[in-house]
Amino acid sequence: MASNVSELTTYLAYLEGEWKKSSSGETIAIQSPYLRQTIGYVQAVTQEEVDHAITEAHKAQKRWAKLSLSERGAYLEKWADELVAGSEEIAKTIMQEVGKGFKDAQKEVVRTADLIRYTVQDALHMHGESLKGDGFPGGDQKKIGIVESAPLGVVLAIAPFNYPVNLAASKIAPALMMGNAVIFKPATQGSISGVKMIEALDKTGLPKGLLSLTTGRGSVIGDYLVEHKGINMISFTGGSSTGRHLSKQTTMIPLVLELGGKDPAIVCEDADLDVAVKSIMNGAYSYSGQRCTAIKRVLVNDKIADALVSRLKAEIEKLTVGSPEKDSTIVPLIDDKSADFVQGLIDDALVKGATLVTGNKRKENLIYPTLLDNVTEDMDVAWIEPFGPVLPVIRVASDEEAIELANKSEFGLQASVFSQDIDRALAVARQVEAGTVQINGRTERGPDHFPFLGVKSSGMGVQGIHHSLLSMSRERVTVLNLK
Numbered sequence: 001m002a003s004n005v006s007e008l009t010t011y012l013a014y015l016e017g018e019w020k021k022s023s024s025g026e027t028i029a030i031q032s033p034y035l036r037q038t039i040g041y042v043q044a045v046t047q048e049e050v051d052h053a054i055t056e057a058h059k060a061q062k063r064w065a066k067l068s069l070s071e072r073g074a075y076l077e078k079w080a081d082e083l084v085a086g087s088e089e090i091a092k093t094i095m096q097e098v099g100k101g102f103k104d105a106q107k108e109v110v111r112t113a114d115l116i117r118y119t120v121q122d123a124l125h126m127h128g129e130s131l132k133g134d135g136f137p138g139g140d141q142k143k144i145g146i147v148e149s150a151p152l153g154v155v156l157a158i159a160p161f162n163y164p165v166n167l168a169a170s171k172i173a174p175a176l177m178m179g180n181a182v183i184f185k186p187a188t189q190g191s192i193s194g195v196k197m198i199e200a201l202d203k204t205g206l207p208k209g210l211l212s213l214t215t216g217r218g219s220v221i222g223d224y225l226v227e228h229k230g231i232n233m234i235s236f237t238g239g240s241s242t243g244r245h246l247s248k249q250t251t252m253i254p255l256v257l258e259l260g261g262k263d264p265a266i267v268c269e270d271a272d273l274d275v276a277v278k279s280i281m282n283g284a285y286s287y288s289g290q291r292c293t294a295i296k297r298v299l300v301n302d303k304i305a306d307a308l309v310s311r312l313k314a315e316i317e318k319l320t321v322g323s324p325e326k327d328s329t330i331v332p333l334i335d336d337k338s339a340d341f342v343q344g345l346i347d348d349a350l351v352k353g354a355t356l357v358t359g360n361k362r363k364e365n366l367i368y369p370t371l372l373d374n375v376t377e378d379m380d381v382a383w384i385e386p387f388g389p390v391l392p393v394i395r396v397a398s399d400e401e402a403i404e405l406a407n408k409s410e411f412g413l414q415a416s417v418f419s420q421d422i423d424r425a426l427a428v429a430r431q432v433e434a435g436t437v438q439i440n441g442r443t444e445r446g447p448d449h450f451p452f453l454g455v456k457s458s459g460m461g462v463q464g465i466h467h468s469l470l471s472m473s474r475e476r477v478t479v480l481n482l483k
């Protein structure tokens with residue numbers, strides 16, 4: 001999968017159903033994390049263009065909401081087909097833009113098409129309900145409540161860099177299906193992938209104005225979008241500090257936040273080490289740990305810690321390191337700043353006495369997979385999300401100590417528990433404060449129809465296909481009062 005970036009394209013923004021240059025006359029250069037060169041430019045959309053896009057979105061939404069569910073679904077099914085048809089090109093863009101291995105990028109596109117199709121089917125099977133008035137004391141049989149889903153209006157979808165297509169579509173598809181219009185703000189690094197996926201949507205003949213793609217830096221147009229009176233709901237995935245900022249900027253509109261994590265793998269002394277090692281390796285290091293659901297700390301019982309650490313070391317040393325074009329597991333991080341941040345966490349732990357088991361090697365923004373043992377609570381890496389390939393091991397004396405440390409984190413996205421005793425694993429799982437606990441498996445968002453949520457600083461509200469459909473609609477209650 002060789003890259004050719006000799007011809008640089010300036011991508012247009014998709015505003016009111018037309019591909020346009022921004023009146024700002026400004027573009028943003030997109031730098032590939034592994035080619036370390038500019039691969040294209042995207043438009044820096046202005047506040048006036050945002051205003052216009054939102055006004056047109058409201059007009060289009062009113063017409064769109066009148067279409068039947070199956071008519072709306074037909075556009076989305078076609079979008080899924082177009083994504084699959086263009087998967088090679090879209091995957092190449094994802095690879096170049098965010099440095100994800102080509103095969104994983106292709107999987108992201110196909111997973112997205114599957115997610116869109118499932119979203120359509122799920123929505124088609126949401127039947128609402130009817131309530132009888134006499135179900136409540138003193139009620140009357142002649143009163144019948146009809147409960148239907150109604151759209152919210154214009155949904156603002158803000159996506160992060162690491163799944164630029166999938167985490168955007170997982171907001172756009174349910175929003176459109178439930179009869180909303182969408183303003184899509186991709187991560188700046190991820191905007192070209194955003195353009196490609198919206199080109200596929202545009203090919204479906206989607207009504208003009210229903211979706212606009214507003215590229216631009218979050219620091220420049222982010223607050224303007226979030227505080228805009230024309231936005232009726234926000235679905236955001238990204239870092240916890242950005243999410244916290246958003247929740248302060250918004251008032252009285254529904255907000256779903258999927259944020260960072262510090263997912264622990266709790267390894268009890270009776271764990272099947274084959275399963276634990278495989279899951280931790282996959283959970284911690286795939287895409288260099290740039291997943292919100294990556295395993296970001298290991299809390300292992302003292303009695304098996306030596307065995308676990310030596311097996312992890314052996315596996316880490318087999319990991320492929322290098323280019324996403326060769327499908328390496330460990331690839332350069334999204335930018336130099338992120339690599340500096342990860343290096344800072346490693347340095348802090350080593351200064352404070354952690355044992356370097358393997359790694360701590362760096363070439364520019366490529367950080368080699370690193371395993372730190374004997375990590376203690378005074379080290380930043382015990383608590384802070386690296387979003388990079390560094391895994392701290394904290395040794396514990398009991399399940400209770402592991403649970404206490406797991407819950408001391410400000411985050412609560414997911415956790416894994418490894419034990420061959422299902423009663424024990426379940427008892428631990430039920431005490432961990434996290435949206436999801438995986439027993440004998442790696443932390444991960446999929447399958448995409450499962451609810452996906454974070455507690456504490458990891459988020460607010462629930463995603464996963466069905467819950468996204470619910471969060472992007474409201475109940476409309478009509479009461480029949482019969483004679």
Ligand SMILES: NC(=O)C1=CN([C@@H]2O[C@H](COP(=O)(O)OP(=O)(O)OC[C@H]3O[C@@H](n4cnc5c(N)ncnc54)[C@H](OP(=O)(O)O)[C@@H]3O)[C@@H](O)[C@H]2O)C=CC1
Pocket residue numbers: 158159160161162163185186187188189216217218219221222223226237238239240242243245246258259260261291292293385387413454458459
């Ligand atoms: N729980 C989950 O499901 C997931 C969580 N994450 C978390 O996301 C982080 C990494 O992703 P990253 O893209 O760096 O996250 P960021 O929080 O930096 O950015 C996320 C999105 O928010 C935008 N943004 C930035 N500032 C504002 C603002 N003031 N108003 C509105 N939007 C704004 C960004 O735009 P721009 O790029 O232009 O700055 C981007 O589109 C990690 O912490 C990770 O854990 C990632 C994936 C999934």
Ligand SMILES: O=C(O)[C@H](O)COP(=O)(O)O
Pocket residue numbers: 162163167290291292293294443444445446
């Ligand atoms: O962005 C993330 O990191 C995802 O939401 C996690 O998805 P995954 O578990 O499928 O990698």
